[in-house]
Amino acid sequence: MSLKQLTVFVENKKGALVDITDILAKNNVNMRALSIADTQDFGILRLIVNDNETATKALRDAGYLLKMTDVVGVKIGDQPGKLSTALSVLDKADINMEYLYAFMSRTEKHAYVVLRVADNALAEKALEAAGFHMISDADVNKL
Amino acid sequence: MEKRYYQKEIETMPVEEIKKLQSEKLVKQVKHVYENVPYYRNLMDEKGVKPEDIKGIEDLHKLPFLTKADLRDAYPYGLLAKPLGDCVRIHSTSGTTGRRVVAFYTQHDIDLWEDCCARAIIAAGGTNEDVCQVAYGYGLFTGGSGLNGGSHKVGCLTLPMSSGNTERQIQFMMDLKATILCCTPSYAAYIGETLKEQGYTPDQIPLKAGIFGAEAWTNEMRRNIEETLGIKAYDIYGLTETSGPGVAFECEEQTGMHINEDHFLAEIIDPETGEVLPEGSKGELVFTSLDKEAFPLLRYRTRDICILSRKKCSCGRTLIKMAKPMGRSDDMLIIRGVNVFPSQIETVLLKEGYQPNYQIIIDRVNNTDTFDVMVEMNPDQFTDTVSGVTAQEKSLANALKVMLGINPAVHLVAPKSIARSEGKAVRVIDKRKLYD
Numbered sequence: 001m002s003l004k005q006l007t008v009f010v011e012n013k014k015g016a017l018v019d020i021t022d023i024l025a026k027n028n029v030n031m032r033a034l035s036i037a038d039t040q041d042f043g044i045l046r047l048i049v050n051d052n053e054t055a056t057k058a059l060r061d062a063g064y065l066l067k068m069t070d071v072v073g074v075k076i077g078d079q080p081g082k083l084s085t086a087l088s089v090l091d092k093a094d095i096n097m098e099y100l101y102a103f104m105s106r107t108e109k110h111a112y113v114v115l116r117v118a119d120n121a122l123a124e125k126a127l128e129a130a131g132f133h134m135i136s137d138a139d140v141n142k143l
Numbered sequence: 144m145e146k147r148y149y150q151k152e153i154e155t156m157p158v159e160e161i162k163k164l165q166s167e168k169l170v171k172q173v174k175h176v177y178e179n180v181p182y183y184r185n186l187m188d189e190k191g192v193k194p195e196d197i198k199g200i201e202d203l204h205k206l207p208f209l210t211k212a213d214l215r216d217a218y219p220y221g222l223l224a225k226p227l228g229d230c231v232r233i234h235s236t237s238g239t240t241g242r243r244v245v246a247f248y249t250q251h252d253i254d255l256w257e258d259c260c261a262r263a264i265i266a267a268g269g270t271n272e273d274v275c276q277v278a279y280g281y282g283l284f285t286g287g288s289g290l291n292g293g294s295h296k297v298g299c300l301t302l303p304m305s306s307g308n309t310e311r312q313i314q315f316m317m318d319l320k321a322t323i324l325c326c327t328p329s330y331a332a333y334i335g336e337t338l339k340e341q342g343y344t345p346d347q348i349p350l351k352a353g354i355f356g357a358e359a360w361t362n363e364m365r366r367n368i369e370e371t372l373g374i375k376a377y378d379i380y381g382l383t384e385t386s387g388p389g390v391a392f393e394c395e396e397q398t399g400m401h402i403n404e405d406h407f408l409a410e411i412i413d414p415e416t417g418e419v420l421p422e423g424s425k426g427e428l429v430f431t432s433l434d435k436e437a438f439p440l441l442r443y444r445t446r447d448i449c450i451l452s453r454k455k456c457s458c459g460r461t462l463i464k465m466a467k468p469m470g471r472s473d474d475m476l477i478i479r480g481v482n483v484f485p486s487q488i489e490t491v492l493l494k495e496g497y498q499p500n501y502q503i504i505i506d507r508v509n510n511t512d513t514f515d516v517m518v519e520m521n522p523d524q525f526t527d528t529v530s531g532v533t534a535q536e537k538s539l540a541n542a543l544k545v546m547l548g549i550n551p552a553v554h555l556v557a558p559k560s561i562a563r564s565e566g567k568a569v570r571v572i573d574k575r576k577l578y579d
Contacts, residue, residue, distance in 0.1 A: 007527035009520065011557050037529045041554050044529060065520060065557050069527045098528050116527065 003073035004052050004137055005114065009065040010036075010043040020045065020059065027058040032140055033103035033114060046101070048073075048114060050141050072115040072123050073135040078104065083113060086132060093126040095119060105143050112143075146270060147459070149262040149297070153405045154460045158453065161461065165408050166199035168433040173197045173206070176439055179224040182217045183209070183441065200408065203431065204419050209443045214244045214384065223247055225437040235283040236383045246383050247437040253292065255434050259381075259389030259403045260293020266394045266401070266458070267352045267377040269323055271298030274349075278312055278326035278334070279357065281305040285387025286357050290325040293389065299323065306330060309337050320349040328360035328368065328376075332499065335371035345373025354379050356388050359468060359486050363493035365397075378467060384443055385430050391465050396457050399464035406434045409463065410442070411451055414472045425450050427472050428465065446471045476571065478505055479512045481549045485570050488516065491546050495539055497521055500561045506574040513552070516543065520555040 010016045024031065033048040049055045052068065059066055076082040083102070090097060098116040105112065112135060117123045124134055148154045156164070176183050177194045186207040187193070196205055214222065223230075229249050236244040248256070269275065275294040279286025287305055294301040302315055306326065312334060315321065324331060331353055338348060350372050356379035365376045380400050381388035390407050391400035402409050407430050411420045414427040428447045432439045447468040456464065470484035477483070489499045497518055504515040524535055532555060540553040562569070 005527070007525075009525055009532075009557055011560065039529055039533070042532065042556075044527060044532070046527060063557070063559055065522055065525055067525050067527060 002136055003048070003071050003114070003134075003140070005069045005071045005116075006047040006049060006052060006055055006059075007067045007069050008045040008047065008059060010045050012038065012041050012043060016043075017045070019062075020064070023058050023062050024049070024055060027054050029055045029058070032143060033101060033112070035099070035101035035114075037099065046099075046114075048103070048140060052137065069116070070120055072117060072120050072127070073140070074113050074115060074127055075133045075135055076111050076113060078109050078111045082111070085130075086113065086127060089126050089130045089132075090115075090117065090123055093122065095123050095126065107143065146265055149265045150258065154262065154401075154462060156405075156461055158461055161404055162200060164405060165433060166201075168405075169200055169203065169408065169431065170194075170197055172431075172433055172439055173441065175436075176224055176441055180222055180439075182213070182221045183207075186213075203408065203410065203442070206431075206442050208417060208429065209440050211244065211384075211444075211446070218243070219245050222438060222440065224439050225249055230437050232288075233283075234285045234288070234383050234387060244383060246386075248386075249436045252386065252435045252437055255406055256289060256386040256389060257292030257296050259386070259392070259406065260289045260379075261296035262293075262403065263354060263377070263379050263389050263392030264290075264293050264297045264299065264323065266392055266460075267323065267354050267375070268395070269294075269297050269299055269352070273297070273299040273322045274302065274319055275299035275323040275325065276302040276304055276312070276316055276321035278304045278306055278324060278330060279388075280307075284357075285381065285383050286325075286327070289381070289387040289389055290354065294323075294325075309334060313338060313341070316349065322349060322351050324350050324353045324372070324374070326353075326355060327357050328355040328364055329358060329500070331355050331368050331372070331376070332364065335368055336498070339371055345371065348373055350374045352377060354392075356380055359470075359474075359489075361486055361490050361493065361499075362467070363490055364499050367493060367499070380465065380468075382430075382445060384438075384440055384445075385432055386435065390430065394456065394458035394460060398456075399452060399466050401456070401460050401462035401464055402451075404462055406432065408433055409451060409465065411449070412444075414444075414446075414448070422451055422453060425469070428468070446474075448472055474571075476503070476505065476573070478514050479549050481547065483547050483549070487546050488543065491539075491542050492518060495542050496524070497539070498558075501570065502561055503571045504574065505572070512575065514549060515554060516540075516551045517554050517556050517561060519558045519561055522558055 030050040035046045037044045096118040100115045102113045174194045190207050192205050230247045231250050232248045233245050277290045281287030353374050353376045369376050377393040379388045379392050381390040391402040393400050410429040411426040412429050420426045428445045428449050430443050431441050448470050449468045450466040452464050475482050492499050500519050502517045506513045536553045544550045
């Protein structure tokens with residue numbers, strides 16, 4: 001299973017996010033999920049999009065520094081307590097987590113969590129053993 | 144057969160003969176200046192020196208200095224030594240530190256300047272078979288015209304590109320197979336980065352040599368450019384006040400620049416006391432123009448800190464060599480009481496794997512100096528976590544602290560977001576109000 005996250009370096013300047021989202025819009029790229037980590041000087045924008053190739057090319061041509069990161073995408077039921085269950089699986093398996101963010105599906109009654117962990121393969125194995133389903137880039141395109 | 148020198152007789156002249164030649168020229172030049180430049184005559188009179196007191200280069204120390212302040216005071220015609228009817232051109236400095244300096248040239252002055260540039264091109268391996276791309280700015284700046292003239296004298300096919308429009312530079316370089324590139328080192332690095340991004344490897348780039356000057360650059364930066372472009376990079380030195388690039392140039396040994404001392408007499412002085420220092424000492428470089436007619440500066444203080452050496456050179460030239468300037472007596476920053484030269488920062492950046500593009504911002508908040516260094520992130524090191532980026536900033540700040548002795552705040556910014564110089568880079572923004 002592989003889920004790719006597009007990571008973009010954003011300088012803390014007025015209009016920076018407008019510019020990025022505008023580039024994606026003009027190239028007909030749809031965002032499924034996003035998260036931003038920011039400091040006083042800069043931000044790190046993390047995106048799950050429907051078309052990584054187009055998004056990468058468009059942003060790179062516009063001079064943005066970006067990187068493709070492998071993350072774990074896990075499908076969880078849209079019910080109270082489900083995220084907690086998933087996280088306790090990782091905790092028990094002693095897998096460190098850097099960050100996470102979540103998004104909902106428009107069509108299915110499901111939530112999806114994007115996880116950035118120390119060891120993707122290990123995390124996926126532990127979650128699958130606990131009955132969770134992983135999602136890939138191909139799945140994202142269908143959502 | 145490949146020509147090794149442009150003017151062999153001068154370039155390989157025994158030292159004693161060069162000194163004799165310099166003495167003869169100096170006596171004549173002092174007389175010319177005394178008679179034609181009231182501004183300098185007053186300085187000599189104030190010091191009680193007459194032209195007849197100068198019998199040779201051993202008497203040079205008796206003459207008064209000229210500084211950039213004198214050039215500003217005398218703007219525009221105060222140091223002109225020829226009637227305007229004899230002058231054919233001016234060049235001018237960028238004027239970033241105050242009023243512009245305007246230098247005048249007769250046709251004779253242009254010729255000797257272009258000869259100097261031709262010597263530099265031949266020392267870099269240039270011949271009439273070469274295609275020489277001049278990407279220094281043309282116009283008031285001396286870089287473009289000087290190398291353009293030198294390239295003509297050597298007989299290279301000259302591409303008068305001027306600076307900027309990198310896409311076009313690359314197109315001409317590739318289509319016309321340019322073999323020599325002349326520009327500022329930071330622009331050479333930028334062209335190199337762009338070529339690399341476009342997927343060119345060094346062996347696909349037709350260049351064999353580069354002649355880079357007009358701003359300070361380190362040996363690390365030289366190796367960096369040489370690797371990216373697959374060339375040998377030669378340093379060239381000059382200043383508008385003395386003519387332009389070509390006052391000194393590097394040969395294949397790359398261990399300092401040969402000064403064209405038949406035209407420019409060099410001294411090293413103590414910048415504090417003005418006292419002449421013995422050969423091999425580190426101090427401020429001072430030039431006397433021996434041949435220039437229109438704008439002949441005597442004992443002009445360059446503010447560049449360097450060392451002169453007469454050590455025998457394997458290229459066969461006997462012209463004295465100057466080390467790469469180690470800083471400028473006026474570029475030096477004093478931050479929290481510590482002397483900082485921008486070149487030290489460049490050295491650390493290259494060593495740590497960053498591009499030598501940076502900006503220093505100094506301010507004073509609550510009577511304490513703040514010291515911020517903006518550096519472009521290395522794309523290979525970019526990570527998706529904040530802690531990853533801040534760890535890089537901290538590591539670079541530590542490396543800078545080891546070199547400088549004071550702690551800067553490092554801010555990583557996006558690649559190519561710091562302006563590249565097509566003329567000269569603005570590396571330092573000092574917001575402190577230290578003087579009224």
